[in-house]
Amino acid sequence: MNAPAEKDPSKINVVRWAIGLPVGFFAILMLVSKVLFTASPDTEAQWVERETIRQCWKELQRKPDDDKPLHFKGKEDCERLEFDFKTRWNTNP
Known part of the structure; x- marks a missing residue:
C-alpha cells in the first residue's frame, strides 16, 4: 500500500511565517500605539x-x-466649548 506522504518542512515554515508575521506586526503596532497614546x-x-x-x-x-x-x-454651549479648547491647547478642535 501507499505510505503516508510526509509534509515538506519548507511548506510548513512558509505557512508559519505567513501567519506569524502579520500577527506579530499587528501586535507590535498595537503596543506602539498604546505606548504613544x-x-x-x-x-x-x-x-x-x-x-x-x-x-x-x-x-x-x-x-x-x-x-x-x-x-x-x-x-452658545458648543461655541464656548470650542473657545475653551482653543485657549487651552492653542489649536482648533
Missing part, C-alpha cells in the same frame, strides 16, 4: 474634549422631538 495624558484629554464638542454639534442637529435628553442648551 498613554505617554501623554494631554493627548487623551484633547481627544475627550474634541469628542465632547463633536457630540454637542451633533446633538444640536438632531430633531428636537427626539426622546433623547438634551445635554447642551444651544449653539
Whole structure:
C-alpha cells in the first residue's frame, strides 16, 4: 500500500511565517500605539474634549422631538466649548 506522504518542512515554515508575521506586526503596532497614546495624558484629554464638542454639534442637529435628553442648551454651549479648547491647547478642535 501507499505510505503516508510526509509534509515538506519548507511548506510548513512558509505557512508559519505567513501567519506569524502579520500577527506579530499587528501586535507590535498595537503596543506602539498604546505606548504613544498613554505617554501623554494631554493627548487623551484633547481627544475627550474634541469628542465632547463633536457630540454637542451633533446633538444640536438632531430633531428636537427626539426622546433623547438634551445635554447642551444651544449653539452658545458648543461655541464656548470650542473657545475653551482653543485657549487651552492653542489649536482648533
